[in-house]
Amino acid sequence: MKVDELNKAKVPIVKIDKRLERFRGKVLFPEKLALANKMLANTRLPKIPASK
Amino acid sequence: MKYTRYEYQTEDELHYFGFTSIGPKGSIKKIVEYTKVSVDDIYNLAFGDYDEQADRLNDKIVTNNGDSTKILATVVSTVYAFTGRYPNTWVFATGSTEVRTRLYRMGISNNLEELKEDFYVYGMKMDESFEEFIVGEDYLGFLVTRKNKNINL
Numbered sequence: 001m002k003v004d005e006l007n008k009a010k011v012p013i014v015k016i017d018k019r020l021e022r023f024r025g026k027v028l029f030p031e032k033l034a035l036a037n038k039m040l041a042n043t044r045l046p047k048i049p050a051s052k
Numbered sequence: 053m054k055y056t057r058y059e060y061q062t063e064d065e066l067h068y069f070g071f072t073s074i075g076p077k078g079s080i081k082k083i084v085e086y087t088k089v090s091v092d093d094i095y096n097l098a099f100g101d102y103d104e105q106a107d108r109l110n111d112k113i114v115t116n117n118g119d120s121t122k123i124l125a126t127v128v129s130t131v132y133a134f135t136g137r138y139p140n141t142w143v144f145a146t147g148s149t150e151v152r153t154r155l156y157r158m159g160i161s162n163n164l165e166e167l168k169e170d171f172y173v174y175g176m177k178m179d180e181s182f183e184e185f186i187v188g189e190d191y192l193g194f195l196v197t198r199k200n201k202n203i204n205l
């Protein structure tokens with residue numbers, strides 16, 4: 001796909017690369033995940049506006 | 053989208069995305085990962101450089117390949133893809149350093165108008181509560197979710 005077409009596509013066209021499947025089930029950035037868990041542990045999700 | 057972005061690849065479940073940054077430092081493989089956190093329905097977005105030869109990832113390295121805007125637009129694009137498949141999820145992102153968090157903020161700010169058409173966008177304040185994202189505000193992290201849940205990729 002050309003870059004021009006790619007840029008116009010709001011919903012991206014997803015290309016599958018089987019080589020990425022070797023990561024499946026692995027946590028590639030464990031420190032980031034631990035940090036996110038810590039930051040989110042005591043927080044509440046925002047309330048989505050009801051009117052939208 | 054307003055900014056150019058790299059073409060990227062993913063695997064069947066759309067949890068891992070790969071693309072290649074191209075600039076003065078050469079071609080650098082990037083990996084974007086979505087991992088479920090311990091809070092229901094939230095996935096953590098992380099990305100960094102992938103050294104294929106060493107088979108190692110690094111989310112702290114500053115590559116300076118002159119294409120940070122394009123990289124961030126690409127990462128934002130993966131959010132469209134991931135939430136297209138998993139529309140009821142929330143995506144959280146924070147940087148591994150303050151500099152990287154500011155970079156994320158820049159990426160959201162640059163793409164905010166378009167993002168807000170499709171997502172609710174929030175920033176995590178210093179007290180770890182969320183508010184609707186405001187350009188120029190400092191945040192600890194960022195959280196988005198789809199407005200329209202009736203989408204499937």
